[in-house]
Amino acid sequence: MTPELYNSRFLRAARRETVDTTPVWIMRQAGRYLPEYRSVRDKVSFLELCKRPELAAEVTLTAQQALGVDAAILFADLLPILEPMGFQLEYTAGGGPKILNPIRTLDDLERMRPGSLGCPLGELGFVYDAVRLVRKQLPADIPLLGFAGAPFTLASYAIEGGGSRDFARTKRLMYACPQLWDGLLRRLANSIVGYLERQIGAGCQAVQIFDSWAGCLSPADYRCYVLPYSRRVFESLPPQVPTIHFLTGNPALLPLQRQAGGSIIGLDWRVELGEAWKRLGHDVAVQGNLDPVVLQADRATLKAQTRTVLDAAGGRPGHIFNLGHGVLPETDPEQVKALVAMVHEMGVARR
Amino acid sequence: MTPELYNSRFLRAARRETVDTTPVWIMRQAGRYLPEYRSVRDKVSFLELCKRPELAAEVTLTAQQALGVDAAILFADLLPILEPMGFQLEYTAGGGPKILNPIRTLDDLERMRPGSLGCPLGELGFVYDAVRLVRKQLPADIPLLGFAGAPFTLASYAIEGGGSRDFARTKRLMYACPQLWDGLLRRLANSIVGYLERQIGAGCQAVQIFDSWAGCLSPADYRCYVLPYSRRVFESLPPQVPTIHFLTGNPALLPLQRQAGGSIIGLDWRVELGEAWKRLGHDVAVQGNLDPVVLQADRATLKAQTRTVLDAAGGRPGHIFNLGHGVLPETDPEQVKALVAMVHEMGVARR
Numbered sequence: 001m002t003p004e005l006y007n008s009r010f011l012r013a014a015r016r017e018t019v020d021t022t023p024v025w026i027m028r029q030a031g032r033y034l035p036e037y038r039s040v041r042d043k044v045s046f047l048e049l050c051k052r053p054e055l056a057a058e059v060t061l062t063a064q065q066a067l068g069v070d071a072a073i074l075f076a077d078l079l080p081i082l083e084p085m086g087f088q089l090e091y092t093a094g095g096g097p098k099i100l101n102p103i104r105t106l107d108d109l110e111r112m113r114p115g116s117l118g119c120p121l122g123e124l125g126f127v128y129d130a131v132r133l134v135r136k137q138l139p140a141d142i143p144l145l146g147f148a149g150a151p152f153t154l155a156s157y158a159i160e161g162g163g164s165r166d167f168a169r170t171k172r173l174m175y176a177c178p179q180l181w182d183g184l185l186r187r188l189a190n191s192i193v194g195y196l197e198r199q200i201g202a203g204c205q206a207v208q209i210f211d212s213w214a215g216c217l218s219p220a221d222y223r224c225y226v227l228p229y230s231r232r233v234f235e236s237l238p239p240q241v242p243t244i245h246f247l248t249g250n251p252a253l254l255p256l257q258r259q260a261g262g263s264i265i266g267l268d269w270r271v272e273l274g275e276a277w278k279r280l281g282h283d284v285a286v287q288g289n290l291d292p293v294v295l296q297a298d299r300a301t302l303k304a305q306t307r308t309v310l311d312a313a314g315g316r317p318g319h320i321f322n323l324g325h326g327v328l329p330e331t332d333p334e335q336v337k338a339l340v341a342m343v344h345e346m347g348v349a350r351r
Numbered sequence: 352m353t354p355e356l357y358n359s360r361f362l363r364a365a366r367r368e369t370v371d372t373t374p375v376w377i378m379r380q381a382g383r384y385l386p387e388y389r390s391v392r393d394k395v396s397f398l399e400l401c402k403r404p405e406l407a408a409e410v411t412l413t414a415q416q417a418l419g420v421d422a423a424i425l426f427a428d429l430l431p432i433l434e435p436m437g438f439q440l441e442y443t444a445g446g447g448p449k450i451l452n453p454i455r456t457l458d459d460l461e462r463m464r465p466g467s468l469g470c471p472l473g474e475l476g477f478v479y480d481a482v483r484l485v486r487k488q489l490p491a492d493i494p495l496l497g498f499a500g501a502p503f504t505l506a507s508y509a510i511e512g513g514g515s516r517d518f519a520r521t522k523r524l525m526y527a528c529p530q531l532w533d534g535l536l537r538r539l540a541n542s543i544v545g546y547l548e549r550q551i552g553a554g555c556q557a558v559q560i561f562d563s564w565a566g567c568l569s570p571a572d573y574r575c576y577v578l579p580y581s582r583r584v585f586e587s588l589p590p591q592v593p594t595i596h597f598l599t600g601n602p603a604l605l606p607l608q609r610q611a612g613g614s615i616i617g618l619d620w621r622v623e624l625g626e627a628w629k630r631l632g633h634d635v636a637v638q639g640n641l642d643p644v645v646l647q648a649d650r651a652t653l654k655a656q657t658r659t660v661l662d663a664a665g666g667r668p669g670h671i672f673n674l675g676h677g678v679l680p681e682t683d684p685e686q687v688k689a690l691v692a693m694v695h696e697m698g699v700a701r702r
Contacts, residue, residue: 166679168644175648218620218642218675220659251603252622269569271603291569293519297526308571324569328519 022347146199215249234261269324373698497550566600585612620675
């Protein structure tokens, strides 16, 4: 790694070192709210955008540039990793992603291709190609983040066949078929590790693991059915690469999220950042945690709430500013740019 | 109140007195999963069922009887309280409730009828009639619970015009128009108090306030925009009547939920009950908190998880067993009956 990258604002904060000001990036920063994104997306389907490295690279780069954020995150989706494992994926306009052959029985598990052995992950070459293209063109001091879904979140898609309100099928299977559950989550964990290792190998300086749906679980169920597999992912990744463990929807899981791993804990907006950091321990970095809807408020509210998050971090090294969840499609890009400028202006060491 | 009612298992636990075993009832116990309910519902629309006291009473009573639970809860819906305030309500099959004239501006607020003055609440006479019918026919030692939505939850329906994923409209209005927000939530709080007082007057022994959507808020926003109005509701109700304050989706709000009021704090399943009770303080009763999906698991899992909740309560007086959210429509009624029997069998003082 070059010294510029190693000493970038983002990576210094990720290692809990002092920084000139608080680094900031925005979950889903290359997304529908950005006109630059929409003009590319208008020409191709969502899956095509994911699978054409030059287009994925373009939207990744333009978002970083337009916003002035301290990290780029690869434009990609959580679900294509399921394709080399044998799942058939479909994106319907407006209706969200669908898995046409969800997993429900032990036979379905046998049918899965052994993504665990790593080699079918070669089919995800378009992702690694996009990483290489982005890394080549990014400013020298801007890290590139890779990412993947966490085992539970991917399992819930694979079982439900799409989004869900109460995750009843997922939980039923988890309770009823421990063998199937274990087989599925092990394979997913192995695939995730292989996938992230390749992203890192292709040029990512850090990775984020999204456990977007784990908030639907009780602490006891998370501990029993999820934590071991998430831990397996974090323990298997190269220790020098910062890993962000993001989970949303249940602040009571924070201590277990920490136990599962990650050198940076990604917080949603449901919890006060200062209190969460205290509970987690200050020997881990944190990321977050502005409510995405605040970007739709007036400038004064945006500034006040941004200051509240920064105050909660208290100038302690190891805070990366972000939203508590992805930026919403109806957000004005000017507000996002203003937020980035505010964080840089009011951040640690410039106070 | 008769001595049988006063000394009923439910009301003793609500006052944190010793009981022969843990009382249990089930949120949405009179609902679609019950064949007795469906046979009534097949004949009339949802709104008609709400508005015909003899039918609402019938489904309330049959559910209590079929399950052997320690309390009945009036069959009613959260939203009809909005009608006397001038909102037009529609229930679409499968699509959830709709408000045809949602509130978006100060003019809309002026348009609202002053439910605050209490008198239009007379239009909800069908609810009080149902209470009277149920109370007349319930066993002498079974309390009847009334209920209402909390100010935030009702406001979010009134603003969004229906359900929502991210409550962006609600939050935007909350941030942008403090005057409109205050006016709306004050009126809602006043209406809720009047509505619950009349339910109590008609024969309810306790009431539950549902803040089903408040979990979408950060602690700072809850404290600023919601807590004062919920507190107003709890402070205005007769102090001798037990009040259950239920909120779902954000365990980080627990201390503020407690501050807002309620003699019993309703917990969802996202939090470990023992830890939640410790955080709340043992000078308040708690209700909960089995994950509703566990009712779809095998009997052994159901029993183990029921025991876990009872163990977390630790035999301390003041625990009312319930799910962490309403029973799901696809639940087998036999499982619910089995759960009630298990709680009675394994509950406090029978251990």
